Amino acid sequence: MLKLFIPLISLSCFFAMSYSYAQSFETLLDRCLIKTIKKTDKNKTLQQIEDFCEKKIVKEQLGSEELGAISERMIKEKKSAFDPYVITPHKMNYILPVTITDGINKEAYAGYSNWEDELRDVETKFQLSIKVPLTTGSFLNSGDQLFFGFTLESWWQLYTHKISRPFRETNYQPEIFYFTPTSWHPFKTNTAMMIGFEHQSNGRSMLLSRSWNRVYANFLFEKNNLAVSFRTWYRIPEGSQATTIDKIGDDNPDINEYMGYFELSTVYKWNNKYEASMKLRESFAHHHGAIELGITFPLWGKLKGYAQYFNGYGESLIDYNHRQQRLGIGFALTDIL
Structure with missing residues (x-):
């Protein structure tokens, strides 16, 4: 695997x-x-x-x-893209020096480390995401493009000096995806589609390991300053046996029960100063969902503030079956739009 x-x-x-x-x-x-x-x-x-x-x-x-x-x-x-010194952002890039959760996931680390009891509900979270075009000009359709993307998301126990401030969880997500505009313009909107393959892993071993592979389709709609994304996926099976101490298998065989099969996202930008976003996931069969709300706002110069609220399952891979609320405040390095 x-x-x-x-x-x-x-x-x-x-x-x-x-x-x-x-x-x-x-x-x-x-x-x-x-x-x-x-x-x-x-x-x-x-x-x-x-x-x-x-x-x-x-x-x-x-x-x-x-x-x-x-x-x-x-x-x-x-x-x-003409400037070789510019790295193109993919998803949003941000750092939240302070985030507070109503219940850190200590159970996931019980028995596999010597610091689960020292974990604090206050930690730092950040995300770095870039993409690189793999084709030149049009590929299959006018305005289309093939990309490689990479996203790193990390939760850092910065305020736990007793256990040397470890990175509690880091998720790595490389992907290859195809983007193309479409000729469908309902209600005078513009539409596009993305099809891709992604791997997501926390890079840990044995019983702390979490990973999955997905193929996905993402349908995009835009109207003025509003963008809507509907993303659905299929998880590539990894066998029916779960990972144990003695045998490597599927790290998280029930992940679809918590992460579901789709994600609905919206972003609205106004005055070129503020950007509000929302993500929704739902597993209708098991009623496990999640919502993430975000807003960026001007601070000084080009620096923007960013506030984020999360409620539900699957904020990170290690927390895929752990429900929590989290509120964070920090800085947006890039906007979504």
């Missing part, structure tokens, strides 16, 4: 792919700039013309007359 799969991508390949990917967009942009400058009002600035061309290219790829929050992010990513 795959415990921890982290593909190694050399810097030279990363720079080459980013450069090639950006070149395709830059070529379209250059053509549009030349054509537009010849025809446009001479009072317009070069920045206004460039903004017009960037949006025009994405509109053509989407087959849409209006752009939403996801489309605006696509434009930013295509521009930054």
Whole structure:
């Protein structure tokens, strides 16, 4: 069974792919700039013309007359992909120096460590997530792209000096996914679809190990500053035998009972200063669900604050069958949109 799969991508390949990917967009942009400058009002600035061309290219790829929050992010990513020193975010990047839970999961560590009784309900949580384009230009459809993504999420017992402040749990999630706009525009929305494979593991061994492999489909909708995502998945079976002290098997055979088979997410952005998000999961057969609420807000300069609330099962892999509430406050390194 795959415990921890982290593909190694050399810097030279990363720079080459980013450069090639950006070149395709830059070529379209250059053509549009030349054509537009010849025809446009001479009072317009070069920045206004460039903004017009960037949006025009994405509109053509989407087959849409209006752009939403996801489309605006696509434009930013295509521009930054030309810079080899820019790493493109995938999911949200944040650090919450202080989070408080109403019940730390001590039971999971009982008998496997000497510090479960010292665990505190106050800890630090952070997430780092990046992606790299693996194809240049259009792949199967106009505006589509194949990506490699990697997300690391960690829960750090920073305030437990008696046990040397360990990282209680860290989840690693590499994935390969295909993104494509669609020609479906209900109620003047833009839509897109993602299909991918992901592995998620906490990198631990034996009875503390948690992992699973999934294939998923993600349907995206955008309307102005609102984005909605409906993500469903199928877990790749790992056999019927659970992991024991003597034998390696399935680390968490009942994980679907708690994590369910789908996740509904919404994000709304307003005034380019605030961003509110919500995630919902539900296992209807067993009535095990979860909700996560988040909001970003300006602090000073480009620094943004971030508050997060979680209630339910499966905040982390080690806690997949443990229900808790958690409230955290900290900083957003990148927004969702």
